[in-house]
Amino acid sequence: MATKLFCDLHSVKAILFRRFSPITHFSNNININCRRDAHSTIDPKDIFQANPKIIKTFWDPEGIFKALHTFNYLRVPYIRDSLIEIAPGEKFSTCLKGKKILDVGCGPGLLSEGLAKLGAEVTGIDANRELIEMAKNHGYKNKRLANNLPNYIWTTIDKNTRTDKVDLYGTFFIICFPYIQNLFQDHSNTYADNYDAIVVSEVIEHVAEKELFVESCVRATKPGGKLFFTTPSRTRFAQFFIIFTFENILRNYPKGAHQYEKFMRPSELQFMLEMNDCFVESIKGYFYYPWGNNWEWTKNKMFSFAIEAIKST
Amino acid sequence: MNYDVIISGSGLIGLITAIGLSNDSVSVAVIEKNSLPRAVDDNRAFAISQGSKKILEKLGIWRLLEGETEPILDICILDGDSPFTVHYDHKMVGEEPMGYVIKSAIIWNAINKNFLHKLNIYSPRSYKTISCDEGYMEVTLDNDQKLISSLFICAEGKNSRLPELFSIPMIKFDYKQNSMVFNVKHELHHQNLAVERFFPGGPFAILPMKGGYTSSIVWTEKCEISKMLMSLSEEEFVIELKKRFGSYLGEIELEGERRFYPLSFSFARKLHKSRILLIGDAAHSIHPVAGQGLNLGMRDVESVIRQITAAKSSGIDVGSNYLLKKISYERYFDNFTMALATDGLNRIFSNRILCAQVLRNLGLMVVENSDFLKKSFVRHAMGFI
Numbered sequence A: 001m002a003t004k005l006f007c008d009l010h011s012v013k014a015i016l017f018r019r020f021s022p023i024t025h026f027s028n029n030i031n032i033n034c035r036r037d038a039h040s041t042i043d044p045k046d047i048f049q050a051n052p053k054i055i056k057t058f059w060d061p062e063g064i065f066k067a068l069h070t071f072n073y074l075r076v077p078y079i080r081d082s083l084i085e086i087a088p089g090e091k092f093s094t095c096l097k098g099k100k101i102l103d104v105g106c107g108p109g110l111l112s113e114g115l116a117k118l119g120a121e122v123t124g125i126d127a128n129r130e131l132i133e134m135a136k137n138h139g140y141k142n143k144r145l146a147n148n149l150p151n152y153i154w155t156t157i158d159k160n161t162r163t164d165k166v167d168l169y170g171t172f173f174i175i176c177f178p179y180i181q182n183l184f185q186d187h188s189n190t191y192a193d194n195y196d197a198i199v200v201s202e203v204i205e206h207v208a209e210k211e212l213f214v215e216s217c218v219r220a221t222k223p224g225g226k227l228f229f230t231t232p233s234r235t236r237f238a239q240f241f242i243i244f245t246f247e248n249i250l251r252n253y254p255k256g257a258h259q260y261e262k263f264m265r266p267s268e269l270q271f272m273l274e275m276n277d278c279f280v281e282s283i284k285g286y287f288y289y290p291w292g293n294n295w296e297w298t299k300n301k302m303f304s305f306a307i308e309a310i311k312s313t
Numbered sequence B: 001m002n003y004d005v006i007i008s009g010s011g012l013i014g015l016i017t018a019i020g021l022s023n024d025s026v027s028v029a030v031i032e033k034n035s036l037p038r039a040v041d042d043n044r045a046f047a048i049s050q051g052s053k054k055i056l057e058k059l060g061i062w063r064l065l066e067g068e069t070e071p072i073l074d075i076c077i078l079d080g081d082s083p084f085t086v087h088y089d090h091k092m093v094g095e096e097p098m099g100y101v102i103k104s105a106i107i108w109n110a111i112n113k114n115f116l117h118k119l120n121i122y123s124p125r126s127y128k129t130i131s132c133d134e135g136y137m138e139v140t141l142d143n144d145q146k147l148i149s150s151l152f153i154c155a156e157g158k159n160s161r162l163p164e165l166f167s168i169p170m171i172k173f174d175y176k177q178n179s180m181v182f183n184v185k186h187e188l189h190h191q192n193l194a195v196e197r198f199f200p201g202g203p204f205a206i207l208p209m210k211g212g213y214t215s216s217i218v219w220t221e222k223c224e225i226s227k228m229l230m231s232l233s234e235e236e237f238v239i240e241l242k243k244r245f246g247s248y249l250g251e252i253e254l255e256g257e258r259r260f261y262p263l264s265f266s267f268a269r270k271l272h273k274s275r276i277l278l279i280g281d282a283a284h285s286i287h288p289v290a291g292q293g294l295n296l297g298m299r300d301v302e303s304v305i306r307q308i309t310a311a312k313s314s315g316i317d318v319g320s321n322y323l324l325k326k327i328s329y330e331r332y333f334d335n336f337t338m339a340l341a342t343d344g345l346n347r348i349f350s351n352r353i354l355c356a357q358v359l360r361n362l363g364l365m366v367v368e369n370s371d372f373l374k375k376s377f378v379r380h381a382m383g384f385i
C-alpha cells in the first residue's frame, strides 16, 4: 500500500492546480501525508504554512511570476476580440459587460481581474485556498476594482483534496495538489451550461486526467459559448525553453512548475474538444521573450499555443 | 471619486495627455492649482516639430490649429558675427517643413474651447496628501476631497515639488540666464527662415510667424544684462535689438509687450516611483536654445498614451511598476540626450573663450560641409529621432 501510494504520488506530484504552488522549506523529514477521502482532519492552513514571501510575489509585477503579468497583454485582447467587436469610441472598462466568464485555475486572479476590468462578470475557481484568499484580498483591498470584482470560489476542498508533502529535487517542498478535475467537475455540474466563455490559461498542463477536465469545461459552457485554452506544446523546443531555460536558468518561471510529460500537442487538445462536440475555431502559437518580458503571437506552435473553440448548440 | 489616471498640472503637456487618454476611454482627472480656463495673456510662440505635429494630429488638436501655423522651411545658424554659418534646408530630408511656429494663445484657445468641458478638472485645487497602496493610490485635495486612481502623472512643470517629496533624485542648476520673449514686426517677408545666432550672453532666436511680417524673438542673456535690457524704454530696447537682429528684414518695431523667463536646468534621474510618473518639464526642463522643451514633452505624451491605452485594453493595472518602467525605458535615453545636447550647445556658444570660439567655428564648418551630420541633426530636431 505504501509503495503504491508512493508511486501514485510520483505520477501525480505535478498536478498542481496551477503551475504555482506555495512552497515552504521544511526542516523535518520527508513526510508523506496523504488524505484521500473526505473528512480530512488536517486543517489545510496548517499544512500550508506557505512562505509569505512567495505568496506576496504572485502579485509583484517584478517577482518570479512577472511573466504572467505581462501575459495579459496577449491573452486578454485575444479573449476580448473573440468575444466582442469593439466599436470605435466604446469604453474598454465596459466592453465585456454582460459576459459571464469562468476562469478555471484562476490562481491569485491575474487573468480574472484583467477580464473583470473590461467589465466581464468573472468567476474564478481554484483548488488552492491560499490562492483564492489572496485573489479575494487583492480584489477587495483594491478600491479601484470595487464595482466589478471577480467572484472567487474555492470549491469544497475537504471532499476532494489530497495534500502531500513531497520531496522534489532534493528540497523539501510542500505541495498541495487537490484533484482539480474533481473539484471542477463539481462546479461544472452545478453550473452546467452557465458561462459565455471558459478560460483555461496555463492550467491544463498541470492536470492529470485531461479528458475529464476538458469534458467538465465544456459542460459548464453555454451552447454557443466559447472555450479558450492556452498551454505549452509538447515539443522538445518548448521543453528546452520552458523547463530548461526559463525555469532553471533565467528563473522567469518558478522552478519545478512544469513537467514535460504533461504538456499537450495542439492536435490532442483539438481532438478532445471535438470529441466533446466543440468546433475548434483557431489555434495560434505564441512565444515568450524573457529579456523584454513580453509575449508575441508566432506562426508556429512549437513553444505554446492558444486554442479557441465554440460549443455546438 | 475613482479614476484610472490623475494628472497634476494642466500645462500644455498635462492637458494634452488628458485629452489623449480620455479619447481612448481611460478615465482621467486633472488637478490644477490655478483656475481654469486659464487666461491666455502671453504672446509667446512655440516651435513645434514634425514629430509633435503628428502627435497633435492623432489627438485631433492639429486640425483646430491648421490655419494658424507658419511652417519653418530653412534654419540658419550663426556664431555671433563670425562668417561661419550653417544653413539647413528642409529639402534635405523631404518635402515637409522642418517645423511650425504657433502662438501659444492659439493652442490654448483651441484647447479651452474644444476640450476643457470634456475633462474632469479639479481647479483651483492642489493636493494635500498622496498615499500609495497596493493596487491603487489615494489623493486628498486641499478641500479634503478624496480621489482614487491607479496612476498619478506629475506634469507640474519645472517648479514641481513632487519629486522632492517623493525623494526622486534630480539634477538641478541655474543657468543664470534669462530669456526675453517678444514679437517684432518687420518690413520684409521672413521667407519662413528661422535664425539662431549665438552671442556670448546666450542664443538669440528668430522664429517666423504667421502672416510673414512678424517674428517671435527668444533672446537669452545673462541675468544682469537682461534685467537691464528689460528696464530700457521701447525705443532704447529696439536700438539694442537691432544690433542682434541685423537688418536682413528691413526696419523692425516691437509688437506687444516683452516678457522674461528665468532659465534653469532640471532633470529627473528617475521618471517613476511607486505609482507616480513624471512627464514634461517636471521631468526635464531644458535650455530653450533649440526650442525643444515642449517637443520633448510631447514625445513623453505619445509614449504615455500609447502604453497606458494598451495596458488598459488588456486589463492591466495602469499604475503597475512594469508599465511605468516600460515608459521610462522608452523615454529616458531621448530625454537624456536632448538635455545634454541643449546644455552643451548653450555652454559651447555662450562665452568668449577663444578655444571654444575656434572649436565651435570648426564645428559649424564641419556640419555645414557634412551632408550626413546635417541630415541627422535636422531629423532629430524635426522629432524623428
Ligand SMILES: Cc1cc2nc3c(=O)[nH]c(=O)nc-3n(C[C@H](O)[C@H](O)[C@H](O)COP(=O)(O)OP(=O)(O)OC[C@H]3O[C@@H](n4cnc5c(N)ncnc54)[C@H](O)[C@@H]3O)c2cc1C
Residues within 6 Å of the ligand: B008, B009, B010, B011, B012, B013, B014, B031, B032, B033, B034, B045, B046, B047, B048, B125, B126, B127, B155, B156, B157, B158, B159, B160, B179, B181, B218, B261, B279, B280, B281, B282, B288, B291, B292, B293, B294, B295, B296, B297
Ligand atoms: C523662453 C522659453 C521659450 C521656449 N520655447 C519653446 C519652443 O519654441 N518650443 C518648444 O517646444 N518648447 C519651448 N519652451 C519649453 C516649453 O515652454 C515647456 O517645455 C512647456 O511649456 C512645458 O509644459 P509643461 O506642461 O510640462 O509645464 P508647465 O507649462 O510649466 O505647466 C505646469 C502646470 O502645472 C501647474 N502646477 C504646478 N504645481 C502644481 C500643483 N502642486 N498642483 C496643481 N497644479 C500645479 C501649474 O499651474 C501649470 O499650469 C520654451 C521655454 C522657455 C522658458
